[in-house]
Amino acid sequence: MIFTGPHAPTPVPDVAFTAFVLGDAGRHAERVALVDVAGETSFSYGELVAGVERVAGALRARGLGRGDVLALLAPNVPQFPVVFHAAASLGATVVVLNPLDTTADLVGHLGGAGAVLLVTTEEQALLRAPELVAGTKVREVVVFGHAPGTTPFTELLDRTPDRTPDRTPADGAGAGAGAVSVVEVDAASDVVALLHSSGSTGRPKGVMLTHRNMSANVLQTNGGAPLEEGERVLAVAPFHHAFGLIMVMNASLRQGATVVTMPRFDPQGYLQAIQDHRITRLYVVPTIAVLLARSPLVERYDLSSVRTVISGGAALDPQIARLCEERLGCRVAQGYGLTEGLVSFMQVEGSPAGSVGRATTNIEFKIVDITSGAALGPGLEGEVLVRGPHVMKGYLDAPRATGEVLERDGFLHTGDLGKVDADGELFLVDRIKELIKYKGQQVSPVELEAVLMTHPNVADAAVIGVPDEEASEIPKAFVVLREPATAQEIMTFVAERVAPYKKIRRVEFIDAIPRTPVGKTERRTLKERKHATQ
Incomplete structure (x- = not known):
């Protein structure tokens, strides 16, 4: 049986993603589009479109085009969308990278994606730029700020924009005012963004999202x-x-x-x-x-x-x-x-x-x-x-x-x-892969975590399955306390509220539950710990 939602189907335009996102920017050109939390850097929608045009021209002059890959390694800053859409408007793929990843992981992502340009922060460049680009195809590092051997982002942003025959204004910008130019792409097959899965069930994999995928996602959000x-x-x-x-x-x-x-x-x-x-x-x-x-x-x-x-x-x-x-x-x-x-x-x-x-x-x-x-x-x-x-x-x-x-x-x-x-x-x-198999019964860690979080002394909790010779796996809780409690008190509390086969059978108290940047429990990290038994 196939289910659908309450919404009527909505056509997804087969256009470049940047044209879809910024095509109407000219209608509110004076409105602030992006501003950093300190108020030091901002772009109006008109300035955002102009910035995308200028940076795209600078990237084009460096040989970036359709099918090439630009890597973006930065936290949330106003310049991030400028770079993303400048590259995307050229038909390039943007691989977005996590600044918290290890250097080895980042090198693997850069090499696997075949990135030819890296845009990053001054901090990242000073800490590890040489290690990041060694052995990869990256031929230039552009920096938000200044660092030896790199190109300042302001050099790209200050470039006079160019319009060439294969770059046309996006539809919907109102008489061409504030329109960002884009190259022709195959929206259904050209990859505009490369992200990496969380890796909670294995090594992170590069997720290829096309222009049409991204436009559809935005439509669904809106x-x-x-x-x-x-x-x-x-x-x-x-x-x-x-x-x-x-x-x-x-x-x-x-x-x-x-x-x-x-x-x-x-x-x-x-x-x-x-x-x-x-x-x-x-x-x-x-x-x-x-x-x-x-x-x-x-x-x-x-x-x-x-x-x-x-x-x-x-x-x-x-x-x-x-x-x-x-x-x-x-x-x-x-x-x-x-x-x-x-x-x-x-x-x-x-x-x-x-x-x-x-x-x-x-x-x-x-x-x-x-x-x-x-x-x-x-x-x-x-x-x-x-x-x-x-x-x-x-x-x-x-x-x-x-x-x-x-x-x-x-x-x-x-x-x-x-x-x-x-x-x-x-x-x-x-x-499914995190369900605990206790004597043939399936036990949900999420269910047990919800019970644990109702205990007045528990500030945070996570549950995993650990190997057991008799039961195959048994549920083990990692608990962050806000007030003192014993392991036995915690186990008894849960046992009174769940079926017998779901009981917590081990507890370990820790200072913090390891989580991904979006709040998911890193169960693999917990399973790799040298566990204390209580």
Whole structure:
């Protein structure tokens, strides 16, 4: 059985992604498009388009063109979208990299993608530029700032733009005013962005997203979580991640919002930014939602401008969502997707607590039995598969891995266990590969984590399966305490609230749960620890 959402199908334009995002920029040319949280660097929409034109001309002069690869290694700064769309407008692919990755990982990503240009920060260049480019195809490093042996970004930004016959103004900019020029691309097959999956179930893989994939994702965001005129968005979700790149950066620019960039998260700075910039829309991960719901710091700041909070990256506890709504007096919703197919589901008004919402525009999905692959009806648990124009082209240079997740009919295996109700609301249970196999029974770590988080002395928790000779695997909890408690107290608390086979059988107290930048628990890191037994 194939399910769809409440939205009517919407055509996805077969145009270059930059034309889709910035095609209407001329209609609000004077409005601030991007500003850093300190207010030191900003671009109006008119300046953004002009900056994209100038940087594109400079990149073109360096030989960058359709099919070439530019690497972008930077936190959230106003210059990030300028570089991204300058390269994209030339038909190049942008590989977005995580500044927190190790040098070895970054070198692997640069080499695997075949990047010929690297744009990064002064800090990154001073720390490791020589190591990053050694042995790769990178022939020039461009820096936001100054560093020996590199090219200042201002040199590209100050270049006089050029328009050549194969670069035409994007449609929809209003009599050509403020239009950004783009080269002709095959929107359905040309890759505009290369991201890397989280690697929670193995080594990170390059996810190839075409111009059409990215445009479809933006349409789904804008349909499922539309912005009103004049909204201000705080961008703390990393632009190198699909959540930040698509939902926060590009979907906001497409709708003419002002994007306030924050290069790194710190609680007080985050709350101060909301107050100072009168932020109306927050895109958060669950750990930030917990801050908004529970931290005493919140009382020190005026957050009355916030209208909507959208959570993504990992499952949001319904209780946290409710507390956040009550405290801020705003709507809190969550969406669901993955790097390979973002914005697949979004909560709407009236969505029940615990759901991740209904399918967004142009989405089809089904629930299949994890053993037989047979399609299941409402109320039955199985793997969630999605299909739509947002689903990736495939993994870079990994046909076998691509074939394992992409069916020939276009359905993408999410690896998530879930069920759908009669109204089309999707409820996620857990990651299939993370289910604990206890004496033949399947135990969900997420379910146990939710129980642990109701203990008054528990600040954070994560659960994994650890090998056991008799049971195959047993559930083990890693717990961060806010008040003293013993391991036995924790295990008894959980045992009183779950079936016997689901009981926590080991507890280890730690200072912090390791998480990805978007809040997902790094279970692999926990499994690699030399565990204490309690």
